[in-house]
Amino acid sequence: MRRSVDVVVIGDGVAGLSTALGLAATRDVLLLSAGSGSTPWAQGGVAAAYGDDDPLDHAHDTDVAGAGFCDPRNLRALVEEGPQRLAELIALGARFDRDPDGSLSRTLEGGHDRPRVVHAGGDASGAEVHRTLRDALRLSDVRTVTGRAVGLIKSDSGHIVGVLVEDDAGVSQVDSRAVVLATGGIGNAYLASTNPATVRGDGIALALNAGASLVDMEFVQFHPTALFTGNSSGQMPLVTEAVRGEGAVLRDLRGRRIMADVHPRADLAPRDVVARAIEATMRRDGCDHVWLDARSIPEDTIRRRFPTVLASCAQIGVDMRSEQIPVAPAEHFLCGGVRTNRDGATDVPGLYAVGEVAASGVHGANRLASNSLLEGMVFGRRVATALTLDLPPATMSRSSSLTLAEDREPERIRAILTEHAGIRRDGAGLQMAADELETLGDGPLATTARAVIAAAITREDSRGCHWRSDYPQRDERWNQHVVVRLDEEGRPAVRHLHQSARL
Template identity: 40%
Template structure:
């Protein structure tokens, strides 16, 4: 008989951002939940999200309008059912956050009771973005953390990487997910955790690119693990590049929220002239893919290192009130955004595709769910609209929890799981190999699979990925795991899925722009890849 698992629970949640913590809290009154956090609890993309969360709170706005804006931004590829589910449940989900203690900004209005201050961002026809200054993610993350850490039915394991999912084929059982191998970073050993249900909430894969707004942990772990476990993935070619990341050698990954442009900031060339009106009728408030391509085009055309974002025409008090985090960061680098423009470049920001799920967040593998950026629910289509991402985390976390509670039974988890076998491996003395492969992957993905693509570039990238995969597979088979090795293994798998998906799409649509197929086909179809094993 196989030895008992190191840990067991009713539900294992892999990931500790808004999607993972919301799922855990929705389940914990009934079930025992373990939350796996790869780094410190605060180190996910949620914590760094600036803009806000979209929902209809204005009497002049409507759910129908939110639906229409989302469908337009998604360039014909959204699943209307997913859009409808998300927008209809937006206000309830936001109210749940408010009740939990998230303090969204309010404004006084003519002696009436204060109402929520609503921002407008690119692609939205109305002001519908609830926010906490320019640090909404931090407010959401810290509030949810407080709730999770005091809940008696939730166990948090910090600094644990998920290595692989344990499925029926591992234990000669019915198809399904029965737990996971997890790497204890403190003890540097692989352990097992048994669960009746597993929820992937691991975020996206933007670290596959050299320039990204994401924290270091966004290495596509959940997508790669789900693929190895037999899940299909969809729309992996649609990587959103945020148009405006701060361009400064000491400010890697610092994002400048779209709300700046919503409040009047304009994009300028180095000579001070505006260029967005040349590219789209909505100018700076055009969808992100349009703005990112415009900046990329102008940089290449002029041979410039960056473009500039200018809000200095607004009163200094207004900027300090609405964008205190950005103001402080810029000042620390010697940039006074109240009197001068901010240098900006696009950076990989959001993975619109991911593990394919239904409207309950259920994947192809029974008892395995995917919530948040790791998933492809159909909400985002070919381009995610601003401030729909945290909303998706909340709505689909609640949907997953509802489905799990409906399916849960009193049966104990399958605790006897195969132990991790590292009898044939040794400690590596060549960490430099991992570092070299890491940098090579991220550089050629940026050069060949970036904002503008060609078939030749994609084929060149795929060839290099296949070489790297062989090298990494050999390395993985011979040496003990490490954080960098696990992330590299997952990133190269996700890179392959991105490139294969991009090669399959013989058109330009949304975030996927190829010079070889510049036109958009009449009918929009998702790109679905299914594992052959």
């Protein structure tokens, strides 16, 4: 059945829900849900600087973690508007953990110079944020439908004017004046990820097919401490770095500290530093995991702060109160994505992107812990504000469908990306990956993988979560962003570079 609305929002994670709620009072909105995405799995919390914590300090920590590659204007918006969005979430009924005096509990995580991460249910922050936003959405006029976006509709004038939706009844068309991609990242383009199976790069492929640009696709973050279950494929349980914030330390299989002499902040270094150190340790020792030792944390703290981690460990027969936790890095977050301006607009009229699928620039070359939920809340509202003030005009021109193809060999694609574009990369391996991907069609996984590989081949230096063993040092000549678009044959290719903005 064909229908028409003002705005279609694709994705019901924190970014999509925040966008839809921000538009609910002024626009006719349809929210397309293909699953809950990554938001409910987020453990750490929401980073917010308020009270005696200066937002500029938060911005500094974010830029340091991002290897000085963050967009200054958007970063300022993130840290200054973040506390407002957090307060609004609490007003909607979010139940964050509080200290005995009634103030919000704040914890320390990697890369932060002070405790500024508020959390809910100990380590169930994403689930609480998602619940709050979903409950608010049910009270609004936003319509929610379940299905997968399998294509976009583009007019002869070059505007995106609708979405093709696949559900149990088949494929239908939804016409709209704007489409917002809030589809999450690319987690399941890799074999092991902390993301659910629905997060596989569809939004990246939809944007490319529509003619949009991608930027910074080489910056794929690996969380240092996914729970090692013995299975190296699929969604891996997360062990929040707040466990390290409470005093846990990483050890190799002989019991030696891994991070003690690696970084001034040791186990609370930025994620890229910790992930590389763990990968190097595993490669040196020929093992598939290391240990996270949380035995120094009081038992009542573990029960109160980390019930999710405690339960996940128990499922594999580990009692984190008395035993060390087996952990290994897993793909976690895409720091780049669809190129947008500060209001989420892409370079294709009528197409917007927000959250992990978008390259807002606030994460630079490596995301700071607990800035992802914050980004979705802040920039979801910014996209909603932009579309409230200036909705693209309706178009009467003819249109055509830009439909996603099917991936023929998804497991092979995941294996190629995992082997050659993981924590450790080199030119020869990346070129091998590019050659192998040539034969694997043009489905969303293959398209996403080619975009990552093309950008990683181009960037011949190491910064943030892009580390090349053949170019191991940061090179100031590469203070430029790598832009990827489809070439004449419909394959992702690097089109140009543009200069980095600096604080």
